[in-house]
Amino acid sequence: MTPAARTVPTIALGAWDWRHPEWDEHFYGADLPQEWRLTFYSNEFDAVGLYAAGWMEPPMAELEQWIEDTHADFRFHLVMPSMVLKGDEDVFGNIAERLSLLQPRLGSILLSVASETCLSMLGLLAPVGVPLYGLHAGRLVPQAMPDFHAVMDRETAPLLVLRPEPEGEAPTLASVRSKQRVLRAGMDALALRGRATILVQDTPLKMLGRLEDMRSMRTLLGWQ
Structure with missing residues (x-):
């Protein structure tokens, strides 16, 4: 009898926005043109989180270019901007x-915000099939997980939005190893879902460091 194929977890990783001046030297390189940076970012990471201003303020042509600059996965x-609750027809059309x-x-x-009114409006605005998740917005929609402790709650969304880490003392070997153990345990728990996304919110350089740690762990575990 042929053994069942092992299911490899797919854990997507991403930062909160990719447009950080602090990344010019440490990530992109000073000689990489601005218009190539989203492509570079999307080749390194799998996803990105954006606050409302990040996708509502750029011109439409720029959003179209985002599709051209990123791969299919x-x-x-x-x-979602809070203005969606104001019920303005022009705002609805723009969104x-x-x-x-x-x-x-x-x-x-x-x-x-995830009120019944808001969800009704979004039912008219959001493309079919795109999931709606809450950021501490009650239980009308699945909630994005704020940390690895929420992973075992199966009612949460398959999306983890990690908040900034507190500033502390200079890391020691013991603290680094402890952090690695916590990360490994959290990612092991998240992998039980089979497919999930981790987005990191932090200062620009700390985001890169945390994402690199997660990517190294993902590679070590043989995940996608």
Whole structure:
């Protein structure tokens, strides 16, 4: 009898925005043109989180270029602007058009408010099939996990949004190893879902460091 094929977890990794001046030297390189940076980022990581201003303020042509600049498996996770509750027809049209442009790469729409009214409006605006997740927005929609402790709650979304780490003393060998053990345990628990996304919020350089640690752990474990 042929043994069942082992299912390899797919854990997508991403930062909160990719447009950070602090990354010019440490990540992109000073000689990489601005217009190539999203492509570079999407080749290194799998997803990105954006607050409302990050995708509502750029011109439509720029959003269209985002699709051209990223590969088919890359995903944007977008925070819905609070103005959606104001019920303005022009606002609705603007949001709907932007979501439609980004639909091929939409990973989720993130809500800071999840009232019945808000969800009804989003039912008219959001592309079909794009999941709605909450950022501490009640239980009307699955909640994005704020830390690895929430992984075992199966009612949460398959999305982990890690908050900034507190500033502390200079790391020691013992503290680094402890941090690695915590990361390994958290990622092992997350892998039980089979497929999930981790987005990191922190200062620009700390985001890179934390993502590199996670990517190294993912590679070590043989995951995708």
